[in-house]
Amino acid sequence: MRNVISLSCFLLLLLPSIHAQRGYSFTVGSGFSYYYGDLSAGFSNLFVRPVGHASVGYYFNNAISLRFGLSYTQLGSADSLVYQNRGRRLRNLHFRSPITEVSGILYWELIPDRKFNVSWQNKPHFTPYVFGGVAIFGFQPKAKHQGEWVKLQPLGTEGQYIAGSGKQPYPLLGLAFPFGFGVSHRFGRYLGNNVALSLEISYRKTLTDYIDDVSSDYPDLTALVEASGPLAATLSDRSGGGALGSPRGNPGVKDAYLFGLVSLTFYLDRLGYR
Numbered sequence: 001m002r003n004v005i006s007l008s009c010f011l012l013l014l015l016p017s018i019h020a021q022r023g024y025s026f027t028v029g030s031g032f033s034y035y036y037g038d039l040s041a042g043f044s045n046l047f048v049r050p051v052g053h054a055s056v057g058y059y060f061n062n063a064i065s066l067r068f069g070l071s072y073t074q075l076g077s078a079d080s081l082v083y084q085n086r087g088r089r090l091r092n093l094h095f096r097s098p099i100t101e102v103s104g105i106l107y108w109e110l111i112p113d114r115k116f117n118v119s120w121q122n123k124p125h126f127t128p129y130v131f132g133g134v135a136i137f138g139f140q141p142k143a144k145h146q147g148e149w150v151k152l153q154p155l156g157t158e159g160q161y162i163a164g165s166g167k168q169p170y171p172l173l174g175l176a177f178p179f180g181f182g183v184s185h186r187f188g189r190y191l192g193n194n195v196a197l198s199l200e201i202s203y204r205k206t207l208t209d210y211i212d213d214v215s216s217d218y219p220d221l222t223a224l225v226e227a228s229g230p231l232a233a234t235l236s237d238r239s240g241g242g243a244l245g246s247p248r249g250n251p252g253v254k255d256a257y258l259f260g261l262v263s264l265t266f267y268l269d270r271l272g273y274r
Contacts, residue, residue, distance in 0.1 A: 027266070028263065029261045030050065030051065033048070033074075035077055037211055037255035038212055041088075046082075047077050050073065051072065051259055052071065053259070054071075072100050073257075073259075074098050075139075078094030093212075095141045095213055096149070098138075099137050099211075101137040106132060108129060109184070111127035113127070124188035125185070126185045128182070129181065129184060132178065135175070136173060139172055140172055141210065145234065155231060156227065157232055158217070159224055162223045162224060165223075170208065174211070175206065175208075177206075194267040194268075197263070197265075209251055219244070
């Protein structure tokens, strides 16, 4: 919530500088995604996944723009493939989850285009930029059992459906705060006056710890069987050695994910052709 308030205050401070220079854009890109959470340990290329992205942008002036975007990827990880620690490998948890994200992100170009809204004809432009914003994403963690991928949230693998456990089923919509940096180059005569290529890295800090279905501690497996069935107990404790109340994850650290994107931006209203 503090991040949202800070972003709102920044936008209010920006308003006096907004003037008649403005334009619209469409961006499409692809790249890779990566997950950080209770089932990650450093970086492993085994769990790099493709991501697709599209957005529409509105330019307030020659440095500031706002983009509304849609992204899709699939995150995943596995104890057995990531960790060298014997205890973690024995825990043997794994997951995959689709991520569908809708975002609103403010971009700040650090080298403003001095020809913005004057003349872009045959004039390349290069700039680094930074950005930050807010996103809502949907997810659905699954684990593989006997050759089939099983949805984990309806099973309550940490005892969410056990009466009196004090736990509630987690929602499958989450809030994230994307931020990052990139570089952009508009080609001018070489490819098109209204086309720019950008490379960017962004980190998504979320407010959920359940993208991977792992957060707190092991439940009472007998009670879990009664509440959700034997499959829930099997996927809660794949090692068979998780003692009641012992840590299954770390609830103090929320999950996150990262995007690396290569994108093309098309300026829709051909500003400067006068």
